[in-house]
Amino acid sequence: MASELIDKYMRPEHLPHIWCPGCGNGIIMRDVAQAIENLGLDHDKVVIVSGIGCSSRAAGYMDFNTIHTTHGRAIAFATGIKLANPELNVIVLAGDGDISAIGGNHLIHAARRNIGITVVVFNNNIYGMTGGQYSPTTPRGEKGTTAPYGNIDRSFDIAGLAYGAGASFAARGSVYHVQQTISYIQQGISHKGFSIIDVADICPTYYGRKNKKGSAVDMMKYQRDNAVMQDKAVTMTAEELKGKVVIGVLAQVNYPEFTKEYQKIIDRLGREAEERERS
Amino acid sequence: MGKTVLMQGNEAVVEGAIAAGMRFYAGYPITPSTEIAEQSAVRLPQVGGKFIQMEDEISSMAATIGASAAGVKAMTASSGPGFSLKQENLGYACITEIPCVVVDVQRSGPSTGLPTSPSQADVMQAKWGTHGDHPVIALSPSSVRETYDLIIRAFNLSEKYRTPVIFLMDEIVGHLREGIEIPDPKDIEIINRPVKKFAKQNGLPYHVEEGEWVPTMLPFGKGQRYHITGLAHSESGFPTNDNATAGKLVRRLIDKVEKNLDDIVTYEEVMCEDADVAVVCFGGTARAAQSAIEQAREKGIKAGMFRPITVWPFPGKQLEALSKKVKRIVVAEHNDGQMLLEVQRVVKNNCKVDFVGKIDGSVLTPPVILSKIEEE
C-alpha cells in the first residue's frame, strides 16, 4: 500500500515534492522505499546520499539519515560514510548528468574499488533542474536546449559503463517496470559490493516536450512497448536494439568488497601488534 | 614529555592528527604534501582508522566530509592545484557545519608552477577560495614541534565550532626535519563535537541553544534520522528559500568565528617590547625572520617579530596595538603581498608598512629580510 509506505519511509511534512506533473522520479523514489521495506532494513542504518539535480531532492523526502551533497560528488561522500561506518546501508540517488558527467570519475572509481554502496540512477536523458540541456545519456540526434540542432554526442550506457569499470552488480529498470525495478534495487542492496541500478526515467516537461514524445502516459507506454529483457537483448544486433529499453540484470559477480578488505588489514595489524607484545 | 625524536613536518601533521583523534583520511598524491598521505596510509590502520586514496582531490574532500558525518574525525591534505579542487566541498563543509581538517602544504603557482618549491601564496585562497560568504579558520605552524600541537588545535577548533579548519603549511616546514618531544597523551587537550540526541525523531538538527554558537551533532546511524543539505536551510536542516532564514544562517556561520576571536586567535610576539621595527610573517618564513631580527639586534636595531599563528581569523586587534608602538612594520612572506593587504587594512596610518616577498620559488633568507629591516 502506497500510503503506508509513505507514512513509514517518507517525510510527509516535506511533501508534495518539487517534481513536475508526470515526472518519473516519484516512482523510482517509491521503488527504493519498497525495496528497503521488502528487505526489512533497520530504518536508522540506512543512509541516503544524493548530489544535485531534480532526482537528488529525493533524499530530503525520504525518512532516513539523508545527505544532499554537491553536484556529481554523491558517490564520493557515500564512500567516506561507508568506509567510516561499514555497517550502514548507503544508497546513492542520482540523475544521469550528476552520475555520469560531472560525477563520472567518481562512478568508475567506486565501481573499480567495489565498495559496498548502491547507486540508483534516475536516468531521464536530460538536465531537468536547469531546464532541459542535453546530458550524457541523451540519444544521438535528440534535442535539448543546448543541442538545438540535435545532439551529435554519443550517449552513455551507464549500467554498462559501471560494469566495465568493475561494478559487481549492474541492472537496468524503468519507471514502467515497477516490480522488476524494485527487485533489482533489492538485489543491489543485498549484494556485497558496488551495485548500480540504472532506471529509465521519464521527463515529459523537458525531454518529452523538446523531442515530441507526447504525454507522460505516452512516454510510459513507450517503455512498455519497447522493453526488451536483458537475456534477449544479448542476442540482438545494435540495429535491432535501437530505441529499445533494455531491462534486467546485466551482471552479478563476486569480488572482494572494499571496506571488508580494509577491515582485514586493520585486523591483521592488530594481531601482529599483539604478537609483538607477547614476544 | 617523552624522548626527542626526529620528525618531518608532514609526519608531525599525521602524528598530531592521530593524537587529536583523527581516524579517517582521504587524499590524492601531490607534492609537497604526499608524505601526509603516505604516513596516514601506514599509521591509520594501526590504530583502527581508515585511509583511502581517492580518484582526485574533489572526492577526497567529499569522502572526508562523509566520514565526519558518520562520526569519525577526518582529514585530507593537498597542495597547490589540489587545494584549488578542494574549494567546492570546503564550502559544503562550511554550510553543513561538518567538522574536518584540510591541510594545504603550499607550493609555488599559479597552476602547476614550481611543484617542489616553497610558497605562501594561498593566504587569500584559504579565506576566499570557496564561493560565498563563509567562516574561515586557518592555522599556520613555523616548526615541526608547533605543527604537532597546532594540528591538534585545528581538530579541536573544527569540532568545537563545527567548521572546516585549514592547516596552512608551507614546504619549508612540511619538508623540514627537526627533533620534537612527543607530549604524553594525557597532557593533550582534546575537544569533541557537541553530540546530543534531538528532542524527537527528525527534530531540529541545526537548532542552536541559547548562549551557544553551534548546534549539537549526532552522527549518521545513531538512531536519529535527519537531513543535511548544502542548500540554505532552516534549523530543521531542510532547504528554505526564505531570505530571513538564509540570512540568519550565514550570519551565524560567520559570527561563530568572528565573535569568538578571543578564543580562536593566537599569535606570537618576539622581542616586540621595545621594538622600533616589527617583522610580520607566518609559517616557515618566521624562521628566517627570527634569524634576521637577531642579526638586526646585534647591529643595534631594535627589531621584533609578530607572527599570526591563526592566519585567519587574523590577529588584527593585536597587530593594531603593536602598530601604535613601533615606527615601522616589515611584512615578509613567500608571495607578492597577500598578508600585506590585511596588515595594511589593520595598521592604516599608524606606522609605515614595508614589504619583502618571494615569488620565484626560492627561499626568503635572513639577509634579505635584514636588509629590508635596515632600509629607511
Added chain:
Amino acid sequence: MSEAKKTTTKKAAATKATTVKVADANKKTKMEIRLTGSGGQGVILATIILAEAGIEAGKHVAQSQAYGPEARGGSCKAEVIIDEKPIGFTKVEKPTFFMALTQKALNQYAPGLSKSCIVLLDDTLETPECLLSNKVYKAPILESAVKEVGKAMTANIVAVGAINAILNLVSDEELHRAVMSHVPKGTEELNEKALQVGMKLIKK
C-alpha cells in the same frame, strides 16, 4: 578565558618549545652541513642520519633537502644544521661543511663555498679552480663502498662515517645508534661495516 591570558599561554608554549636545552649560546657551535651527489646515492638519508645523531647527542637539528626532478637521477642536495642552541632559519646559508660525490654536483655548488668551509670529495673528482676551501679531504668513498663493504649503495653510510671522523659531531655510539635506526632490517651488519670503513677513511 581572557584574551591576554590566552595569548600569553600560547606564547609561553611556543617559547618553551624552542628554548629547551639551551646549553650554550656560543655561535661557533653551529654546523651547517651540505651534502651533494646524484639522486639515488642516498645523500638525503645521510643528512637524516646526521640529524638523528645530533638528537642522540642532545643537540638542535634542522634537516631539509632540495626535492624535485633531481630525485630521479640529477644532482641532489641535502642539508642539516646542528647547533647547541635553537635554530632559526632552517636552510644552510654558509656551509661549514660540504661534501660532493659527483663532479656535476661539485661544479654546481663549489662556487658558493667559503675558505673556511671544510670539504670532503670522493677521490675520483677533480677539484675545480673556483673551490676556495683551505681544507679539502679526498677519500675513496664510492670505491670503498663497492670494494670493501661490497655494496655500492652503502656509499652514503661510508660518507656518514667519514664526515663524523672529520667533524667529531657526535660520539661513535651515538652515530651507530643513528645509523641503525634508519637502515632497513636485515642490513644492519652491512651498514655497520660501511660505517667502520667510512670512519677509517679519515686519518686522525
